[in-house]
Amino acid sequence: MAYLFVWSAIACVLLYQGLTTYQRFRRNIAIAKASGIAHVVLPVHVFGVPWLATYYLWIPILNKLPPSLRGLWFELLDPEWAHRLGHGPFERMGSDVFLTVSASTIMAFVADADVVTQITTRRNDFPKPLKMYTRLDLYGKNLVSTEGADWRMHRKLTAPSFGERNNELVFTETLHHTNALLRMWKPDQNHSRTLTDPGNDTMTWALYIISGAGFDIRVTWPHDEGKSEVDKSDGADNGFTGSRPPPGHSMNYREALSELLHNIMWTFIGPASVLTKSPIKVHRKVGQAMSEWGNYMDEIFQLKKNQVSSGQDAHGMDLFRALIRNSGILDESQTTIQKSDLLGNAFVLMLAGHETTANALHYSLIFLAMRWSSQKKLQDDVDEVIQGRPIADWKYEETFQKLFNGMPAAVMNETLRIMTPINNIPKTTASGRPQQFSMRGEQYTMPGGTQISLSCAIHKNPRYWPAPPGEEVVNGIPDAQRFRPERWLNKSQTVDSFTDVAYDDEELRGPSGEDTSSSLFKPVKGSYIPFSDGFRSCIGRRFAQVELLTAFAVIFTQYSVELAVDEWASDVEVEAMDEAGREAVWRKAADRAWWLLEKKTASIITLQLRGHTIPIRLVKRGEEKLKFDY
Numbered sequence: 001m002a003y004l005f006v007w008s009a010i011a012c013v014l015l016y017q018g019l020t021t022y023q024r025f026r027r028n029i030a031i032a033k034a035s036g037i038a039h040v041v042l043p044v045h046v047f048g049v050p051w052l053a054t055y056y057l058w059i060p061i062l063n064k065l066p067p068s069l070r071g072l073w074f075e076l077l078d079p080e081w082a083h084r085l086g087h088g089p090f091e092r093m094g095s096d097v098f099l100t101v102s103a104s105t106i107m108a109f110v111a112d113a114d115v116v117t118q119i120t121t122r123r124n125d126f127p128k129p130l131k132m133y134t135r136l137d138l139y140g141k142n143l144v145s146t147e148g149a150d151w152r153m154h155r156k157l158t159a160p161s162f163g164e165r166n167n168e169l170v171f172t173e174t175l176h177h178t179n180a181l182l183r184m185w186k187p188d189q190n191h192s193r194t195l196t197d198p199g200n201d202t203m204t205w206a207l208y209i210i211s212g213a214g215f216d217i218r219v220t221w222p223h224d225e226g227k228s229e230v231d232k233s234d235g236a237d238n239g240f241t242g243s244r245p246p247p248g249h250s251m252n253y254r255e256a257l258s259e260l261l262h263n264i265m266w267t268f269i270g271p272a273s274v275l276t277k278s279p280i281k282v283h284r285k286v287g288q289a290m291s292e293w294g295n296y297m298d299e300i301f302q303l304k305k306n307q308v309s310s311g312q313d314a315h316g317m318d319l320f321r322a323l324i325r326n327s328g329i330l331d332e333s334q335t336t337i338q339k340s341d342l343l344g345n346a347f348v349l350m351l352a353g354h355e356t357t358a359n360a361l362h363y364s365l366i367f368l369a370m371r372w373s374s375q376k377k378l379q380d381d382v383d384e385v386i387q388g389r390p391i392a393d394w395k396y397e398e399t400f401q402k403l404f405n406g407m408p409a410a411v412m413n414e415t416l417r418i419m420t421p422i423n424n425i426p427k428t429t430a431s432g433r434p435q436q437f438s439m440r441g442e443q444y445t446m447p448g449g450t451q452i453s454l455s456c457a458i459h460k461n462p463r464y465w466p467a468p469p470g471e472e473v474v475n476g477i478p479d480a481q482r483f484r485p486e487r488w489l490n491k492s493q494t495v496d497s498f499t500d501v502a503y504d505d506e507e508l509r510g511p512s513g514e515d516t517s518s519s520l521f522k523p524v525k526g527s528y529i530p531f532s533d534g535f536r537s538c539i540g541r542r543f544a545q546v547e548l549l550t551a552f553a554v555i556f557t558q559y560s561v562e563l564a565v566d567e568w569a570s571d572v573e574v575e576a577m578d579e580a581g582r583e584a585v586w587r588k589a590a591d592r593a594w595w596l597l598e599k600k601t602a603s604i605i606t607l608q609l610r611g612h613t614i615p616i617r618l619v620k621r622g623e624e625k626l627k628f629d630y
């Protein structure tokens with residue numbers, strides 16, 4: 001009898017769930033139809049946590065469905081479809097904006113430049129989905145996790161930190177840490193070395209640069225410990241730089257920073273006090289890093305506050321010092337800004353600024369190893385800018401703009417186009433507040449409560465990225481999907497109709513500069529959005545550009561990169577091969593690299609290779625053996 005009762009209760013709950021789900025489905029489909037926007041119905045909300053956590057299990061099962069049942073809906077169940085399939089789904093839908101409809105959510109995917117611009121410039125109509133970002137408030141509210149008046153306050157607080165003086169510090173720190181990276185990668189007596197996990201190394205590189213330019217704390221690389229040339233002159237930050245934790249700490253600065261940022265997703269489980277009690281080791285470590293990093297930031301805050309109040313400004317302008325200066329916090333009676341606002345922002349700048357640039361350098365190295373002709377042009381350009389001067393003589397103001405006008409910038413832009421670190425930039429419409437927009441002369445209504453993605457597929461939309469005649473498809477890959485940095489050197493493709501949008505308050509934009517140099521191809525406004533666009537665009541854009549171009553100059557004035565072919569042939573065998581033999585073996589490595597970049601990348605915060613590496617080989621210039629183009 002009791003069994004019957006329990007089973008009846010379960011059946012009733014399931015029936016109720018089924019009916020409400022069905023009703024919500026019907027309601028959402030009706031809303032999508034009324035909007036006039038093309039739509040496709042999906043059985044689940046693909047960007048909801050349950051699906052994101054389990055889709056790896058379901059996709060192989062669904063793959064067993066007969067091909068006739070696996071339509072576009074099936075392909076859109078992969079959360080990374082925009083990266084893997086590019087513009088294809090938009091072509092199949094016959095529209096550069098389409099909706100996906102599930103019982104819980106209506107999502108809009110946008111790959112039309114004009115619609116992107118309407119969304120990024122109407123920030124009150126299309127705000128950011130704040131719920132996604134509250135977890136970033138580990139140390140305080142900040143620029144990333146706020147909207148409206150709060151966001152304006154944070155943007156005004158942080159924007160002045162990103163000035164030319166900080167860029168100069170980024171330049172200096174990048175020179176230093178790229179040299180350190182090369183010392184770690186140092187080729188052997190055969191003038192080359194295979195780097196088995198370059199992505200991991202570039203992550204460390206970016207972390208140390210953001211520490212230098214963010215806090216003016218120059219971390220010592222483990223392989224450089226004990227070498228005196230890396231120390232700063234004033235000694236103020238010595239307690240933070242090496243492997244011995246300073247008094248009062250159980251973790252050194254370097255470890256606290258990298259443990260926290262590299263495992264940031266675990267902080268979403270709960271606060272440090274919960275994580276440190278978890279039975280799982282990685283949780284305990286992250287919990288420890290979280291509280292250690294909080295303590296370090298407290299100490300640095302005090303140190304910087306003293307420096308600012310005593311007028312010391314020895315090493316240029318790091319972001320944290322500028323934040324303190326701009327906040328007016330030295331006289332707390334005169335400002336509403338709290339210490340937590342400063343710590344909150346200092347933390348998200350570190351977070352937002354390291355993985356993105358690390359990936360960009362990593363993928364650039366791989367792509368250049370797959371395209372010798374572009375690498376050669378890059379080397380010619382950096383040689384022309386640097387003119388053989390030793391690194392100690394390089395100056396930011398003489399160097400950056402020249403690098404930004406030529407092939408180094410073309411390589412950076414093209415890498416960010418193909419491997420866009422944030423491949424779905426999220427926006428929303430508020431519930432009950434549908435928004436009108438126009439597309440190709442027609443009016444549409446974005447339903448209220450829609451989750452919007454500005455899709456990286458726009459970077460593969462052939463309307464904005466036309467192929468040269470006869471090169472529409474190479475190696476089976478459509479031109480818009482290929483790494484071809486030379487497309488940026490083609491000034492004849494400059495769009496005359498380009499007009500920038502008017503900002504209601506220039507101050508909010510920050511001195512972060514343009515996406516691309518005026519000497520290069522200028523994409524249609526809204527069609528190139530690795531840094532997003534409009535009001536909520538990346539405040540660290542120029543920071544990242546300085547970092548990447550400087551790294552290219554340091555690396556490629558001395559070295560070349562090749563795909564490592566160790567899996568298919570030894571050094572001795574490659575040495576003995578003729579050109580055709582070398583090309584055959586290189587092509588195996590290139591096919592594999594391309595496949596991994598397309599199929600085995602996934603986003604947690606940014607798009608990364610997951611569970612695989614693409615080994616590359618650092619070769620002294622002039623000693624290259626694999627000079628081929630993919």
Ligand code: HEM
Pocket residue numbers: 128143144155348349350352353354356357360416421422425426529530531532535536537538539540541543544
């Ligand atoms: C290649 C490197 C980078 C890329 C591709 C990139 C990309 C982006 C994108 C797409 C956004 C908008 C995100 C959204 O709307 O959800 C963004 C925002 C932001 N980025 Fe970056 N970023 C890079 C480097 C940096 C660096 C170096 C910093 C700081 C040092 C930084 C700090 C920020 C901050 C604070 C925001 C939030 C701005 C706001 O909402 O007002 N980024 N970035």
